[in-house]
Amino acid sequence: MDKLHGHELLEQERDAQLDRHLALLARMTQEFTTSLDIEETLNNAIEQMMVYMNAEAASIFLLENDDTELVCRACAGPIKLIGLHLPADQGIVGSTVKQNHVQMVRDVSSDPDFTTQVDEKTGFTTRSILCAPLTVKDKKLGAIEVINKKTADGLFASDDQHILTALASSAALAIHNAAMASALLEQERIQHELELAREIQGNLLPDSRGPDFPVHGYNLPMREVSGDFFDHFSLPDGRIVFNLADVSGKGMNAALLMAKTSSLFHCLGKTQTAPGKLLAMVNNEVHENSTRGMFVTMVGGIYDPVSDEITLANAGHQPPLLQHSNGRFEEIQGAAPPLGIVPDIEFTETTLKLGDGTLYIYTDGVTEAQQNGQMLGEEGLMTMISAHRDKPVAARLNAMFASLQREGRQLHDDVTVLVIEKPAPAPALCLEMPAKARELKSLRESSRDTVLAAGSSSAQAESIVLAISEAASNIIKHAYGHEDGRIEVDISVEWPQLVIVLRDYADIVDVDKIRPRALEDVRPGGLGVHFMQQLMDSLSYTVREDGRGNRLEMRITIQ
Numbered sequence: 001m002d003k004l005h006g007h008e009l010l011e012q013e014r015d016a017q018l019d020r021h022l023a024l025l026a027r028m029t030q031e032f033t034t035s036l037d038i039e040e041t042l043n044n045a046i047e048q049m050m051v052y053m054n055a056e057a058a059s060i061f062l063l064e065n066d067d068t069e070l071v072c073r074a075c076a077g078p079i080k081l082i083g084l085h086l087p088a089d090q091g092i093v094g095s096t097v098k099q100n101h102v103q104m105v106r107d108v109s110s111d112p113d114f115t116t117q118v119d120e121k122t123g124f125t126t127r128s129i130l131c132a133p134l135t136v137k138d139k140k141l142g143a144i145e146v147i148n149k150k151t152a153d154g155l156f157a158s159d160d161q162h163i164l165t166a167l168a169s170s171a172a173l174a175i176h177n178a179a180m181a182s183a184l185l186e187q188e189r190i191q192h193e194l195e196l197a198r199e200i201q202g203n204l205l206p207d208s209r210g211p212d213f214p215v216h217g218y219n220l221p222m223r224e225v226s227g228d229f230f231d232h233f234s235l236p237d238g239r240i241v242f243n244l245a246d247v248s249g250k251g252m253n254a255a256l257l258m259a260k261t262s263s264l265f266h267c268l269g270k271t272q273t274a275p276g277k278l279l280a281m282v283n284n285e286v287h288e289n290s291t292r293g294m295f296v297t298m299v300g301g302i303y304d305p306v307s308d309e310i311t312l313a314n315a316g317h318q319p320p321l322l323q324h325s326n327g328r329f330e331e332i333q334g335a336a337p338p339l340g341i342v343p344d345i346e347f348t349e350t351t352l353k354l355g356d357g358t359l360y361i362y363t364d365g366v367t368e369a370q371q372n373g374q375m376l377g378e379e380g381l382m383t384m385i386s387a388h389r390d391k392p393v394a395a396r397l398n399a400m401f402a403s404l405q406r407e408g409r410q411l412h413d414d415v416t417v418l419v420i421e422k423p424a425p426a427p428a429l430c431l432e433m434p435a436k437a438r439e440l441k442s443l444r445e446s447s448r449d450t451v452l453a454a455g456s457s458s459a460q461a462e463s464i465v466l467a468i469s470e471a472a473s474n475i476i477k478h479a480y481g482h483e484d485g486r487i488e489v490d491i492s493v494e495w496p497q498l499v500i501v502l503r504d505y506a507d508i509v510d511v512d513k514i515r516p517r518a519l520e521d522v523r524p525g526g527l528g529v530h531f532m533q534q535l536m537d538s539l540s541y542t543v544r545e546d547g548r549g550n551r552l553e554m555r556i557t558i559q
Helices: 002-034 038-052 091-099 117-122 158-204 251-268 275-289 377-387 393-406 437-453 458-479 528-535
Strands: 055-064 069-076 085-087 103-105 129-136 139-149 215-220 228-234 240-247 296-304 309-315 321-323 329-331 349-353 358-362 415-421 429-434 486-494 497-504 538-543 550-557
Touching: 038 055, 038 069, 038 139, 038 158, 055 091, 055 129, 069 091, 069 139, 085 091, 091 103, 091 129, 091 139, 129 158, 139 158, 158 251, 215 228, 215 240, 215 393, 228 251, 228 415, 240 251, 240 415, 251 275, 251 296, 275 296, 275 309, 321 377, 358 377, 377 393, 393 415, 429 437, 437 458, 437 486, 458 486, 458 497, 458 528, 458 550
Parallel strands: none
Antiparallel strands: 055 069, 055 139, 069 085, 103 129, 129 139, 215 415, 228 240, 240 296, 296 309, 309 349, 321 329, 321 358, 358 415, 429 486, 486 497, 497 550, 538 550
């Protein structure tokens, strides 16, 4: 009976011990999974492990510095080891990590892996060690150790090994998840900073000045931030200063140098209008402060609309292309090195007459665009320019960049183009016609020519022409009731919108009664107002300026 009773007591003790093990493991696991501060949690956990396992000290070492060192990140006991660095291949901790296996050393003095340097530095005496690896899916993270069992024999037992192994698994998973979460937060932070940098960079580029301005630019960055930039601004005397540049390298360093160089040019260019001298001043500033051998290629110049002359200087950039009025291309050569390489350089200037030609300045991202392994090259660029030559500049640039992206080409670099071309006279139509249906065909033809000249696509032009015809037809039928009358039609450009105005001399209509017929009301006619409202950005009915009739204004963004 005594033996049976003793066996029952032993089983009860084992069950109680197992319950304590499971309770500790559950508590540690919950703390690991809910903690927002993994280092604080590890220090709390190692303290509880040390007390629970009745040890004199405990510590957690993690692999760092490309897994060449083990660094103490949590500890408990009389000696504070946090921040201690050990070679990853030395000591019992290093051996545990290397072998990825629990080590129970009952007498460290007889273990060849044990090193005494920590004891010698701290004055602590290590007698026995139980060390378990921290591993997640064969990914070695470090090790957790407890030191000197506080029992009569000072030895750790197999039960200690089991509980430490379980706790090590839970701790390893928590450390791994914390590292993943930290990396994700860092990635999100970097992404946010890149988006902010791109927004700042975009603000450095000049706004479009519309079709009446002779300088136009387009920039397509390949990453969040760009190493390309362009600028243009007007001087008080009407001349226009411009540049286009390409910073060596990629990413944030290139973007920062881009911002600095752009700001330098913009600031100095307001007082120094000789392109050669301006580039020399920018070059010295960039050379003095640039790092890691970075440099900037640039074409900078000034355009005088009165004399029709362009004066420019080239710092190591691709030669600009001048397309003459007969379609022939001419390269404008330059021989100076890029900005930032050598100080005190003289940059020669070239002066040319723009005439009815167009000057194209571009970065190498354009000509290096690849399709089926073949680069576009200068010949391909000239072919592309010629294919869209008849379009207004803004529409031409849009078509060129759409072609670069649409035709299966791979872009490996930022793409930027600057175009200088004398603005064509603003397309306009101003006619007066009899309020007769037979005049609508002539109106459609005149309107189509004007709308296409303004830069609308063929599809958009046909819709706009149809809307104008419907509006005139409504005036003929409803305002005049097929009686004699006159209709005035004006078409003008207020970039980027096309403005269409129709006036009549009929009785003033009640605007509230001009409503589109319901679409489900299926019968001929009556859908013109609905069509115009759907097509146009805005549509308004008012009384004529002189009060003698009605005025309809329609606006639509040119596409």
